[in-house]
Amino acid sequence: MEDFFATLTSWWPPGRPDLHWHLLPAPAPVAAGLTAHYRELTHRPGLAPVDPRWCHVTVQDIAPADEVSPDEVDRIVAQVRRAVAGLAAPELTLGPPEIGRLGLGCPVSPAGPARRLWEITVAASQQVTGERFPVRPAAYRPHLSLAYGVARTSDEPLRDWLATHPARTAAFTAGKLSLVAQSHDASGAITWRPVADVTLL
Numbered sequence: 001m002e003d004f005f006a007t008l009t010s011w012w013p014p015g016r017p018d019l020h021w022h023l024l025p026a027p028a029p030v031a032a033g034l035t036a037h038y039r040e041l042t043h044r045p046g047l048a049p050v051d052p053r054w055c056h057v058t059v060q061d062i063a064p065a066d067e068v069s070p071d072e073v074d075r076i077v078a079q080v081r082r083a084v085a086g087l088a089a090p091e092l093t094l095g096p097p098e099i100g101r102l103g104l105g106c107p108v109s110p111a112g113p114a115r116r117l118w119e120i121t122v123a124a125s126q127q128v129t130g131e132r133f134p135v136r137p138a139a140y141r142p143h144l145s146l147a148y149g150v151a152r153t154s155d156e157p158l159r160d161w162l163a164t165h166p167a168r169t170a171a172f173t174a175g176k177l178s179l180v181a182q183s184h185d186a187s188g189a190i191t192w193r194p195v196a197d198v199t200l201l
Contacts, residue, residue, distance in 0.1 A: 001046060001155055004102040004148040005186045012061075017181035019068055019195065021059040021080075021121045023114065025094065025144070025172035027052035033170030034106065034146060038097060041161050042104060042146050046153030048188020050145055056190075057094075057108055057144050057174075060121040063133040065181045072128050077179060077196045079124035089175045089200040090114070094144050096167035099158050103149045106169075108142035115140050117177060150188050175200055 005014075012018055031052040035042070042049035062068060062076070090113035095106035108114050118140040126135065176199045180192035 001099070001149040001153050001158070002102055003150055003152065005150065005184060005188070007102065008184065009186065012184070014186040015183055017065040017183045017193075019062040019065050019073070020180050020182045020192070021062070021117075022178045022180055022182075022192075023057040023059060023092070023117070023142075023174045024176075024178050025055065025057070025170070025174075027055065029170050029172060030055045030094070030144075033168055034095060034097070037165075037168045038104070038146055041097075041158060044158070046149060046151040047104065047147040048150045049147045050190070054190055054192075055144055055146070057092075057114065057142055058137075059114065059118050059140075059142075059177065060125065061136040062121075062125045063129065067132075068129065073179075073195065075128045076121075076124050077198060079128065080121055080177065081198045083120040083124065084117070084177070084198060084200055087116075087200055089173050091171065092174050093169050093171050095169040097146055097162070099155050099162065101149075103145050104147040104158070105143040105145045108144065111142050113174070114142035117174075118142075121177070148188055 093109050097104050097106050176197045179195040182192035184190045
């Protein structure tokens with residue numbers, strides 16, 4: 001496993017807020033269904049556990065917040081709101097967790113509804129901003145991270161732990177898309193402030 005935050009700093013430096021679209025499951029079910037069960041794994045050296053308050057499914061990273069005007073933000077939100085009108089709030093399952101190159105993540109299933117939201121938010125952001133910013137992520141694989149890698153470490157003890165403990169999942173209804181101004185401190189902490197919500201029926 002590698003340092004997740006080291007891969008970000010060239011294009012998203014610590015302390016700079018970026019506009020992100022997220023799906024945000026309620027913290028309590030995530031804590032009960034996932035973070036408590038996997039605590040022995042996520043708190044090992046080389047990993048930075050994600051507090052349930054900040055657990056999220058990233059849909060899109062638009063751009064640095066100070067490079068998108070308030071008018072553009074309003075237009076992006078309005079376009080996303082129009083595009084999701086009539087879409088049912090999907091029922092999604094998080095996990096079981098998998099060991100990745102940059103952390104411990106829970107894949108989202110079914111992936112189709114989340115991928116559709118990625119397509120909608122990317123289309124709105126690219127149109128409103130005139131494609132000034134790259135599409136991130138360029139290929140979308142929805143997941144929720146339970147812990148980020150913060151140092152190079154061996155995967156084998158983590159895989160051994162997963163192989164010998166019962167797998168857990170958590171379900172949630174994705175009732176809204178949340179636009180946030182998100183930053184990280186390069187030590188394993190990601191936080192944000194709310195900007196706007198778009199409700200899914």
